[in-house]
Amino acid sequence: DIQMTQSPSSLSASVGDRVTITCRASQSISNYLNWYQQKPGKAPKFLISAASNLQSGVPSRFSGSGSGTDFALTISSLQPEDFATYYCQQSYSSPWTFGQGTKVEIK
Amino acid sequence: EVQLVESGGGLVQPGGSLRLSCAASGFTFSNYAMSWVRQAPGKGLEWVSTISGSGGSTYYVDAVKGRFTISRDNSKNTVYVQMNSLRAEDTAIYYCAKENNWSPMVRGSYVDFWGQGTLVTVSS
Numbered sequence A: 001d002i003q004m005t006q007s008p009s010s011l012s013a014s015v016g017d018r019v020t021i022t023c024r025a026s027q028s029i030s031n032y033l034n035w036y037q038q039k040p041g042k043a044p045k046f047l048i049s050a051a052s053n054l055q056s057g058v059p060s061r062f063s064g065s066g067s068g069t070d071f072a073l074t075i076s077s078l079q080p081e082d083f084a085t086y087y088c089q090q091s092y093s094s095p096w097t098f099g100q101g102t103k104v105e106i107k
Numbered sequence B: 001e002v003q004l005v006e007s008g009g010g011l012v013q014p015g016g017s018l019r020l021s022c023a024a025s026g027f028t029f030s031n032y033a034m035s036w037v038r039q040a041p042g043k044g045l046e047w048v049s050t051i052s053g054s055g056g057s058t059y060y061v062d063a064v065k066g067r068f069t070i071s072r073d074n075s076k077n078t079v080y081v082q083m084n085s086l087r088a089e090d091t092a093i094y095y096c097a098k099e100n101n102w103s104p105m106v107r108g109s110y111v112d113f114w115g116q117g118t119l120v121t122v123s124s
Helices: none
Strands: A006-007 A010-011 A020-025 A033-038 A045-049 A062-067 A071-073 A087-089 A102-106 B001-005 B008-013 B018-025 B036-039 B045-050 B058-060 B068-073 B078-083 B093-097 B111-114 B120-121
Touching: A006 A087, A006 B058, A010 A020, A010 B001, A020 A087, A020 A102, A020 B078, A033 A062, A045 A062, A071 A087, A071 B045, A087 B001, B001 B093, B018 B036, B018 B093, B018 B120, B036 B068, B036 B111, B045 B068, B045 B078, B058 B068
Parallel strands: A010 A102, B008 B120
Antiparallel strands: A006 A020, A020 A071, A033 A045, A033 A087, A062 A071, A087 A102, B001 B018, B018 B078, B036 B045, B036 B093, B045 B058, B068 B078, B093 B111, B093 B120
């Protein structure tokens, strides 16, 4: 199985900060990498597919990059509603696997 | 508007069985693969199972193979997972998830809509 490792596991940031979360795959997954956001007590929400394709309706302050084994999710200017846990997920080979999550907290 | 509503969760003893259901609306159900993804308390997400739009192809994570069975009834717009021989480690919120493809496990697939989840607790 492909292992997905996110870093950091958590971070504290202020409104307006630029935030970057990284995700590393245990083998090359081309660009078959998705990102999800989950707020406490809620279901995950789909943000980005194919490493960098923003889902319709997702604010443009979110962006994704990377290919091969190293990927990043960047929030250009953190907003109050962005405080949540973010997960990466590979859809290169079965079984689909997720990173352990990165919790973005208010500083 | 896409809606996925899970039901069937609850408390069950180790070794017991439970069937979860997910009623879908707001899209042409038979055109999309459907999945179950779970989240143990305080933990991350784990893909569990996926079924094709027709129901003819199914996939499972190794941890549930032989114990869980995913199925769907396209006339009722509902997907199910039958969970047998339940273990404490199966305790989790189970999310119903709509895939973006008809075929399951296609490279580049993603979940574009999620249900609110149903809690399964396996404990004596």
